[in-house]
Amino acid sequence: MKAHPSTHSLLALAAAALLTGAGGAWAQDLTPKGASPATIAANKAFAAGRNFSSAQETDFATRGFIAAMDDLQIKDAKGNIVFDAAPLNAIQGDAPETVNPSLWESAKLTAKHGLFKLADGIYQVRNYDIENMTLVAGKSGWIVIDPMMSAEAAKAAIELANKHLGSKPITAVVYSHTHVDHFGGARGIVDEADVKAGKVRVIAPDGFMENAIAENVLAGNGMTRRAQYQFGSAVPIGAKGPVGAGVGAALSLGTIGLIPPTDVVGKTGQQLTVDGVRIVFQMAPNTEAPSEFMFYFPELKTLFWAEDVNKTMHNIYTLRGTKVRDALSWSKYINQLLDLFPDAELAVGAHTWPTWGNQNIRTQLTYQRDMYRFIHDQALFLANQGKKMDDLANATFYPKALQENFSTRGYYSSLSQNLRGVYNFYLGYYDGNPATLHRYAPAETSRRYVADLGGAAAVLEKGRNHFAAGDYRWTAELVNHLVMADPQNMEARALQADALEQMAYQVETAVWRNEFLAAAAELRQGVRPLRLSTQGPDLLRAMTPEMVFDLLAVRLNHEKADGLNVGINFSFTDSGDKFALELSNSVLNNTRGRVLKNAQVSLTLSTMAFMRMTVGQVPLPDLLKAGDVKLEGDPKALGAVFANLEAPNPMFNIVTP
Numbered sequence: 205m206k207a208h209p210s211t212h213s214l215l216a217l218a219a220a221a222l223l224t225g226a227g228g229a230w231a232q233d234l235t236p237k238g239a240s241p242a243t244i245a246a247n248k249a250f251a252a253g254r255n256f257s258s259a260q261e262t263d264f265a266t267r268g269f270i271a272a273m274d275d276l277q278i279k280d281a282k283g284n285i286v287f288d289a290a291p292l293n294a295i296q297g298d299a300p301e302t303v304n305p306s307l308w309e310s311a312k313l314t315a316k317h318g319l320f321k322l323a324d325g326i327y328q329v330r331n332y333d334i335e336n337m338t339l340v341a342g343k344s345g346w347i348v349i350d351p352m353m354s355a356e357a358a359k360a361a362i363e364l365a366n367k368h369l370g371s372k373p374i375t376a377v378v379y380s381h382t383h384v385d386h387f388g389g390a391r392g393i394v395d396e397a398d399v400k401a402g403k404v405r406v407i408a409p410d411g412f413m414e415n416a417i418a419e420n421v422l423a424g425n426g427m428t429r430r431a432q433y434q435f436g437s438a439v440p441i442g443a444k445g446p447v448g449a450g451v452g453a454a455l456s457l458g459t460i461g462l463i464p465p466t467d468v469v470g471k472t473g474q475q476l477t478v479d480g481v482r483i484v485f486q487m488a489p490n491t492e493a494p495s496e497f498m499f500y501f502p503e504l505k506t507l508f509w510a511e512d513v514n515k516t517m518h519n520i521y522t523l524r525g526t527k528v529r530d531a532l533s534w535s536k537y538i539n540q541l542l543d544l545f546p547d548a549e550l551a552v553g554a555h556t557w558p559t560w561g562n563q564n565i566r567t568q569l570t571y572q573r574d575m576y577r578f579i580h581d582q583a584l585f586l587a588n589q590g591k592k593m594d595d596l597a598n599a600t601f602y603p604k605a606l607q608e609n610f611s612t613r614g615y616y617s618s619l620s621q622n623l624r625g626v627y628n629f630y631l632g633y634y635d636g637n638p639a640t641l642h643r644y645a646p647a648e649t650s651r652r653y654v655a656d657l658g659g660a661a662a663v664l665e666k667g668r669n670h671f672a673a674g675d676y677r678w679t680a681e682l683v684n685h686l687v688m689a690d691p692q693n694m695e696a697r698a699l700q701a702d703a704l705e706q707m708a709y710q711v712e713t714a715v716w717r718n719e720f721l722a723a724a725a726e727l728r729q730g731v732r733p734l735r736l737s738t739q740g741p742d743l744l745r746a747m748t749p750e751m752v753f754d755l756l757a758v759r760l761n762h763e764k765a766d767g768l769n770v771g772i773n774f775s776f777t778d779s780g781d782k783f784a785l786e787l788s789n790s791v792l793n794n795t796r797g798r799v800l801k802n803a804q805v806s807l808t809l810s811t812m813a814f815m816r817m818t819v820g821q822v823p824l825p826d827l828l829k830a831g832d833v834k835l836e837g838d839p840k841a842l843g844a845v846f847a848n849l850e851a852p853n854p855m856f857n858i859v860t861p
Contacts, residue, residue, distance in 0.1 A: 234698055234728040236444045236705065239301035242674025243709045247305055250710075256306040258610045260564075261515065265313040265557040270327075270368050272318035278332060278360045278456065284735065286356040286458035287332055289317050291441035300443040302709045307717065310516065310615040311447035314556065319364050322558050323550055326506060327369065329361035334435070334452040335385040335554055337361045338508070340501065342479025345375035349508060350386040350554050351393055354458025358389030375479040377463070379408040380510035380554055381496035382416040384460055391461035391742070399463055405478060406463055409487065410470035411495035416462065417747055419494075419526060421755060425852040431455075431524040433858065436718030438734050439725050444705075446721065450516050450616030450714035451555035457735045462742035469497055472544075486544055488512055491534040492519075494527060498537075500545040507548040507565065512538060513572050515556035516615040520579060521625025523715055528629045531580035531622070538573040542566060568611050575612040578603060579619070583626030592635040596623040618713040647861040650688035660686055660693060667699050676710075679703035687727070691860035700859075701727040723859045731855050744819045749776065749783060749811060752818050753794035756849060762790040765848045770841050773799055773806040776814065787845055804841035808834040 239247070276289040292315040299308035317331035325341035337358065338349040346365075352358040366372070374394055379387045390406070398404045419427070432438060435455045436446035446454065467476065472487045485499045492511045500507050511518065512534065520531050551559045551568070559565050586596055597620045606612040634641065643649060657663050667683040670676075680703040686696040701724040708720035726732075747755070770787040784798035809817075813832040816822040824842065827833040 234694075234701070236724070237702055238444075239709050240674065240706050242676075243706045244301050246674075246710050247299070247301065247303075250712075251299075251305040254306075256309040256613075258309075261313060261557075261610050264559060265316050267558075267560070268321035269316075270319045270321055271364070273332065273360060273364055278356050278458070280356050280458055284457075286354060287360075287454070287456040288441075289332060289453070292317055292331065292453055294442065295447055302443050303447055304710055304712045304717075306613065306712045307447065307615060307714055310450065310610075310613070311714070313515075314448040314450070314452055316557075317453065319368055322552060323504065323506065326504065326550070326552070327365060328552065328558070329364055330557065331453040332361055333357040333385065333389070333456040334449060334454060336452070336556075337389075338552055338554075339365055339369075340481060340504075340506075341372070342375050342481050344479055345373035347376045347378065347478055347481060348374055348393060349378045349552075350380050351377055352389035352456065353385035353460065354389050354456040355392030355461055356389075356458035357456040358392035360392075362393045374404060376405040376407060378478075378499075379406070379412060379465065380498075380508070381409065381493035382412055382419060383493055383511070384416070384420055385455070386511075386554060387416065387462055388460035389456075389458075390463045391459070394463060396463050399466060405467055406465045407467040407469065407476065407478070408465035409485075409489070409495045409497040410468055411489065412465055412468065413746060415493070415495040417743055417751055420743055421747065421751070422758060423525065425854055426856075427525050429854060429856055429858070432734055433719045433722040434522070434524045434715045436722050438732060439718070439721045444721075446714070446718050448714050449718065451511075451514060451518075460742070462746055464746060472540075484545075486537070486541065488534075488537040490530045491537055492529060498541065500548065505547055505549040507541070507545050507551045509541065509551055509553055511554045513541075513551070513569065514553055514616070515611045517575060517612055517617045517619075517622065519617040519625070520576075520622040521628060522617075523621070523719060528625050530629065531576045531583075531626050535573050535575075535577035535580065538569055538576070542569055542573075571606065571609045571612050574603075575606055578606065579622045580626050583623045584630065586623070587627055587631060590636075592637070593624050593627050593633075594635075596620075596627050599623055614713045616713070616715060618716065621713075621716075647688050650685040653685040654689045657685075660690065660696070664695055664699065667696075667703075671699060671703055674706075676703045676706045680707065687859065688861050697727040701725075726859055731857065733855060745815065747815075747819070749774070749781065749814055750794060750796060752815070753783065753785060753792070756818065756845075757792040757794070759849045759851065760787075760790075760792050760845075761848045761850050765792075765844075766790040768844050768848075770844045771800040771803040772841060772845065773803045774814070775806065775808045776811055777808060778810045778812075785845070792845065803837065805835065805837035805839060808836075 273289065277285050278287040280286050295311050295315040299305040314331060320328045320330060322328055327339040329337045333352040335350055335352050337352050340347040352361060377390055377394055394404050399406055435449050437455055439445045441447065441454060469485045472485065474485050476483050482502055483499050484502060485497050488496045488498055496510055496512065498508060498510045498512060520529050548565050549562055551565045559568055583596060586599060602619050654660060654663055663682060663686045667679050670679040670682065680700060683696055683700045683703065686693060687700050704720040705724045708717045711717050765787060768787055772785040774783040774785060782797060782799055784795045784800045786793045809832060813827055817824055817827055824833065828835060
């Protein structure tokens with residue numbers, strides 16, 4: 205497999221192309237472009253006769269504004285910019301030619317940043333991260349709901365609140381669900397020593413720790429890399445870049461942590477009194493997250509609907525990858541809310557902005573319920589007629605009322621994406637046509653397409669003709685084969701980038717725009733390192749030994765380990781647990797409670813020593829010398845396992861092989 209060229213090698217390749225006479229307009233120009241005539245016409249046609257702005261939502265998104273941060277750049281201890289809110293101030297006025305006019309109206313509202321008063325004793329800090337921090341006044345301090353994604357952003361948010369509302373201690377933190385942007389900033393506002401001392405409660409839904417770690421660690425590397433595309437994190441915000449993510453402004457790129465919960469809620473109707481404030485919970489597992497709850501403050505008549513209700517269509521399937529969500533259950537949990545808390549006068553979410561007024565809340569719940577139910581039922585209606593996944597991707601019918609309601613438009617996800625998500629939830633990736641069952645790998649498929657189409661020059665000519673005709677979707681698909689067949693072909697990369705860029709300028713869904721723009725940037729500039737990771741030390745420390753063994757198993761190079769048979773016993777002195785680690789048939793199994801009679805090596809150690817050896821990468825001889833580990837048997841057996849573990853590349857190629 206060819207390595208992705210660096211930025212320097214890309215420049216060298218472009219120069220070589222010019223020297224050999226191979227350069228054309230695309231080879232010479234690797235810069236972002238403006239909107240083409242076809243894109244300008246498409247956006248005008250999209251807007252014709254329609255009004256995407258909403259006076260009510262504009263009021264809700266700006267109501268109660270108190271102040272913005274004085275310094276719009278949040279920085280870490282090393283001076284790196286974690287979040288820059290300054291570019292958000294330029295997202296106002298009429299839509300530029302390079303942004304879909306409907307998306308621009310949504311982006312203007314998610315660009316509103318600062319501290320907001322929602323009601324007496326309820327405040328929110330919005331758009332200094334992808335997620336909002338909500339503050340509820342208790343008898344002695346703040347109850348903080350969802351402390352943002354990074355410690356630096358959370359610290360800046362609480363400092364903004366303290367500056368304008370007066371300093372108060374934090375008495376409780378609530379994690380609404382398991383996605384990292386809803387718990388990662390906890391250490392920026394809370395000292396774990398206070399949690400352990402009982403001064404601060406941390407409340408989460410049942411299954412929180414298991415699901416938070418499984419999602420962000422086992423598949424975390426692939427998901428994080430893909431998230432860079434979903435959120436356009438490497439591309440500057442602006443008229444030719446990201447204009448938000450549909451549910452918020454942008455990701456913060458700071459320090460991610462995790463403080464384990466002290467209180468776990470597992471039943472709908474369960475109540476807690478937190479710092480004098482009564483909270484009633486509704487469980488909503490396997491909806492937007494595998495572990496999630498919504499909750500109600502009866503005395504405040506305030507509903508927190510987490511991320512299950514938004515001012516946009518959410519994801520049944522996310523582009524970064526996560527487990528596909530259950531659209532049917534999602535719609536039913538929203539439906540249940542209508543009966544559980546019928547007297548709510550204020551509804552607050554983890555993203556976007558609040559809704560005021562009982563009837564407005566019930567209307568939004570109805571629209572959101574019907575949206576997810578329609579997506580579920582329509583996908584299966586089409587699938588049961590024999591429609592393939594790509595047919596669902598191009599289905600266009602969407603109920604008129606849902607098209608016209610602000611909260612059910614596709615700013616964060618899309619009908620195309622979600623219909624396919626439901627199809628995959630029930631039927632998987634295979635479309636039932638045996639011709640698609642045994643395809644070649646992408647690069648090999650592309651080489652064959654290019655050859656059968658007459659070679660690189662012929663593909664480029666056809667691609668340029670389609671681009672000139674404004675058919676950017678087909679240009680991107682066609683030229684992608686040439687890029688995958690020969691990633692060093694700079695003319696192909698430039699043309700592919702230009703096509704994806706025009707697609708970005710036309711699309712209504714923010715994360716699709718970000719995907720297209722991120723791909724265009726990497727085609728032009730190469731892969732550049734980005735400070736974004738969900739696998740912080742807190743998540744690794746919070747793993748149980750069994751989770752660590754599972755992580756080791758997915759990092760095993762199975763080809764190198766083929767033919768090896770190794771048995772290792774682990775005995776943990778602090779917990780009393782025993783594990784058998786068995787390498788056989790090129791897989792690494794772990795079993796709690798099993799002791800191998802014929803193990804080649806046995807280790808006796810504490811959980812902390814185990815974590816230092818595996819996660820902390822402290823050499824085993826150092827641990828043996830310090831007396832932290834006792835070893836019996838052949839230490840070479842450990843090498844047979846650990847020498848064949850490989851850390852994944854955090855910046856693997858996406859748009860090139």
